[in-house]
Amino acid sequence: MISVSEARNLISQNNTKRKFGELQLLDALSCSLAESVPSPIDSPPFNQSAVDGYAFSNFQCDLNKPLLVIGEVQAGNVSDVVLKPQQAIRIFTGAPLPESADTVVMQEKVLLDSSHITITDQNLKQGSNVRLKGSQIKSGQLAVDKLQLLNPAAISFLAGIGIHKVNVFLKPSVHIIVTGKELVSPENSISNGEIYESNSFGIRAGLNQLFINEVSVEMVDDNQDYIESCILKALNSDIVVLTGGVSVGDYDFVALALTNCGVKTIFHKVKQKPGKPFYFGKYQDTLFFGLPGNPASVMACFYEYVIPAIHEFMGKQTPKCNYLPLGEAIHKKAGLTHFLKGQTDLVTVKALAGQESYLMNSFAIANCLIELQEQKEVYNKGDLVKVRLLQ
Amino acid sequence: MISVSEARNLISQNNTKRKFGELQLLDALSCSLAESVPSPIDSPPFNQSAVDGYAFSNFQCDLNKPLLVIGEVQAGNVSDVVLKPQQAIRIFTGAPLPESADTVVMQEKVLLDSSHITITDQNLKQGSNVRLKGSQIKSGQLAVDKLQLLNPAAISFLAGIGIHKVNVFLKPSVHIIVTGKELVSPENSISNGEIYESNSFGIRAGLNQLFINEVSVEMVDDNQDYIESCILKALNSDIVVLTGGVSVGDYDFVALALTNCGVKTIFHKVKQKPGKPFYFGKYQDTLFFGLPGNPASVMACFYEYVIPAIHEFMGKQTPKCNYLPLGEAIHKKAGLTHFLKGQTDLVTVKALAGQESYLMNSFAIANCLIELQEQKEVYNKGDLVKVRLLQ
Numbered sequence: 001m002i003s004v005s006e007a008r009n010l011i012s013q014n015n016t017k018r019k020f021g022e023l024q025l026l027d028a029l030s031c032s033l034a035e036s037v038p039s040p041i042d043s044p045p046f047n048q049s050a051v052d053g054y055a056f057s058n059f060q061c062d063l064n065k066p067l068l069v070i071g072e073v074q075a076g077n078v079s080d081v082v083l084k085p086q087q088a089i090r091i092f093t094g095a096p097l098p099e100s101a102d103t104v105v106m107q108e109k110v111l112l113d114s115s116h117i118t119i120t121d122q123n124l125k126q127g128s129n130v131r132l133k134g135s136q137i138k139s140g141q142l143a144v145d146k147l148q149l150l151n152p153a154a155i156s157f158l159a160g161i162g163i164h165k166v167n168v169f170l171k172p173s174v175h176i177i178v179t180g181k182e183l184v185s186p187e188n189s190i191s192n193g194e195i196y197e198s199n200s201f202g203i204r205a206g207l208n209q210l211f212i213n214e215v216s217v218e219m220v221d222d223n224q225d226y227i228e229s230c231i232l233k234a235l236n237s238d239i240v241v242l243t244g245g246v247s248v249g250d251y252d253f254v255a256l257a258l259t260n261c262g263v264k265t266i267f268h269k270v271k272q273k274p275g276k277p278f279y280f281g282k283y284q285d286t287l288f289f290g291l292p293g294n295p296a297s298v299m300a301c302f303y304e305y306v307i308p309a310i311h312e313f314m315g316k317q318t319p320k321c322n323y324l325p326l327g328e329a330i331h332k333k334a335g336l337t338h339f340l341k342g343q344t345d346l347v348t349v350k351a352l353a354g355q356e357s358y359l360m361n362s363f364a365i366a367n368c369l370i371e372l373q374e375q376k377e378v379y380n381k382g383d384l385v386k387v388r389l390l391q
Numbered sequence: 392m393i394s395v396s397e398a399r400n401l402i403s404q405n406n407t408k409r410k411f412g413e414l415q416l417l418d419a420l421s422c423s424l425a426e427s428v429p430s431p432i433d434s435p436p437f438n439q440s441a442v443d444g445y446a447f448s449n450f451q452c453d454l455n456k457p458l459l460v461i462g463e464v465q466a467g468n469v470s471d472v473v474l475k476p477q478q479a480i481r482i483f484t485g486a487p488l489p490e491s492a493d494t495v496v497m498q499e500k501v502l503l504d505s506s507h508i509t510i511t512d513q514n515l516k517q518g519s520n521v522r523l524k525g526s527q528i529k530s531g532q533l534a535v536d537k538l539q540l541l542n543p544a545a546i547s548f549l550a551g552i553g554i555h556k557v558n559v560f561l562k563p564s565v566h567i568i569v570t571g572k573e574l575v576s577p578e579n580s581i582s583n584g585e586i587y588e589s590n591s592f593g594i595r596a597g598l599n600q601l602f603i604n605e606v607s608v609e610m611v612d613d614n615q616d617y618i619e620s621c622i623l624k625a626l627n628s629d630i631v632v633l634t635g636g637v638s639v640g641d642y643d644f645v646a647l648a649l650t651n652c653g654v655k656t657i658f659h660k661v662k663q664k665p666g667k668p669f670y671f672g673k674y675q676d677t678l679f680f681g682l683p684g685n686p687a688s689v690m691a692c693f694y695e696y697v698i699p700a701i702h703e704f705m706g707k708q709t710p711k712c713n714y715l716p717l718g719e720a721i722h723k724k725a726g727l728t729h730f731l732k733g734q735t736d737l738v739t740v741k742a743l744a745g746q747e748s749y750l751m752n753s754f755a756i757a758n759c760l761i762e763l764q765e766q767k768e769v770y771n772k773g774d775l776v777k778v779r780l781l782q
Contacts, residue, residue, distance in 0.1 A: 025577070026595055026599070029596045043586075044586065044749070046584065048749075052639070074572065075494075075571060075613070075642070076571065076572030076574075077572070077584055078583050092641065092642055093638070093640060093684075094571070094586070095573075096584045111705055116669035131747075131749055136745075136749065136750050136751070144755055148755070151596070151755075151781060151782060152690065152781075153598035153751060153755050153757060154754075155592050155596040155598070156593030156633070157686075157752060157755040158577075158589075158755075159577045159588070160586070160589035160594075160686060161587065162580070162581070164576075164577040164578050170407060177465075180485070181465065181467030182485055185476040185555075186416070186549075186553045186554060186555040190432070190553070192437060193437065193469040195434075195435065195436060195485070195551070196552065196553045197550070198548070198549075198550035199547065201416060201417060201544075201547050201550035202543045202544060202547030203422045205417060205543035209421070209543065211537055221464055222466070233468035241628050247484065248443070248485065249443035249483050249484060250443070250583055251465055251466070252648050280656075287769065293484075293485070295548075299547060300549075302543075320434050320736060320737045323520045323737075323738075345711060346711045346714075357652050359527050360527070360551055360598050361548060363544035363548060364547075364548040364549075365545075366544060390543075391421075
């Protein structure tokens, strides 16, 4: 049985496949760039007024005397006027400066007298209120680096320099195999001995939050042949998540079936609670996560291992965890890392009642997982603990 | 000009419409419940073994003597055996206990001798390793409360009690109106005086992250008649976001056009940087956000006002902000709340270079916005500041 950190390292070391391809800019949201993007243009593409005001040449003008306003340039237009000494042009935010202008005075800082302005801005300097051509980025300069996550602001930046397609690391395809003779879909009704199948719902919801849309689900009885045939069909997926049947009971066929199908066991069993029977294996580039079937074990392992692996598959960093002070003391036995359903206001954090692995009523109101270290037994109120926020 | 907190309050007070409807469980991800959900079943629906082991009646057995194993029950099956004194039944995790059994011993804690087991578990008590019927929730009890956010674990919990449809607050429809004569779509090429339109991309990406799919975009010249006709077409949307043209330049028609269309101005101008000309209005139940056109102003106002308003529309709490120590001192003038593009590792936070409202290269690598208070001028290294994490 290995530790949580060993399990994490082994998953990371075996998570070597990357898929990449060109996507339309908006479709690349939440992906990371597979190659760096140079700017195809100078941005701004011209000397641009930052305000509504008047543009003039600082060299040619005595600012203690009025300037004659000889025209106007609106954003989206171009003025080819050549300004002479003591001449200015009305200009608006975003409009290009005429070639002969180098400075803009804000409209609030002039006195306007029919066609003349007198400048009242004592702090005005050459270049004031002008965004120089290329001052954000020059053509050919690195705009966004390889591996950068494309969040909405990055998408906006790329659009603004004229990029409408990008090469990104693609999302994995995920196949879910839910094992369990006792499971019935929630659309149907249960007979004695049966329970509603919920794990595929929790996992699919989590995948939806990551915008993973290549997802398929198969439900299968606790029968080794059936499970093997499901696994064989899944070998071409990027990631396979199995739930249930991964322990060592007489009807726990998952690990054996995976081995029979040629999947190499990387590890089986982790010193953690919940989810001790957790299995991880690999067939060629396909990663196999065998999650113990109790629903809280499934969700904890999904958040702690599967989601980070998906992030890594996509060339992304897993969101960092918070370290927050406990609102109440917690005691545990040494020997296992604990993942507790918790609630936090980002100031303190507390563990919820109902930590057993079959209880989802507590998980439903949890907004974080609290990680308690394997060897530590006593956590006092105020001790900092690692907190993984859940969306 | 009002303060940021006054602006937030006014938006909240005017954000009164709620839409609700029944969705398939998975489609309700990230929505909040419009009504509380009682459990339709006892969960577990029967007394269930928590382990692989042997079930017996604690009353009927002398645990110092061997028990005869008279049968087996797998998860998904039912055993109707009636256990007699000193009899046990082989049982697996999740399987229903026979009516006559009340206790399960783990298979690791027995000595098995052909058909007899000897129990070696000194701590075994009546009820050990049994999940009692209804111990998670009883039929008719409140399962998930009204307004609870449906995260993946809540989805899993609801599926597990047989819920496959839920009544939730629905997402708003959003119409985006991008104004600006100078704007060209990034698929095309720009001529002198033109720039690429990026704001609709940033906003759409942000809406995609919230799973808002009823989104439409219209681009319009800086022409009051055109803008008014766009606004009139948008009056049936739940939320309308306009970018550009909201200041007081000669070509800033947005506020006037909104008034002409019957939209009531709730406020115009906020003591903040960026985004001082920010406008908010209302027509019947439709909310209008007029964002200044500089792309960093658009994204800052979108994150600080539009996203919280969407959360509130959907009956959700806006994700809480962190309070983190500054890694470097910051000085600012009093009078405006500042929203700075920042980077944080959740331990400290620092403001990025490039805070001007036209610069998106810095926003593209920001993972948070830092809020600096209106009246405060000096922030020292280590001072706690409000940090809004960006996805």
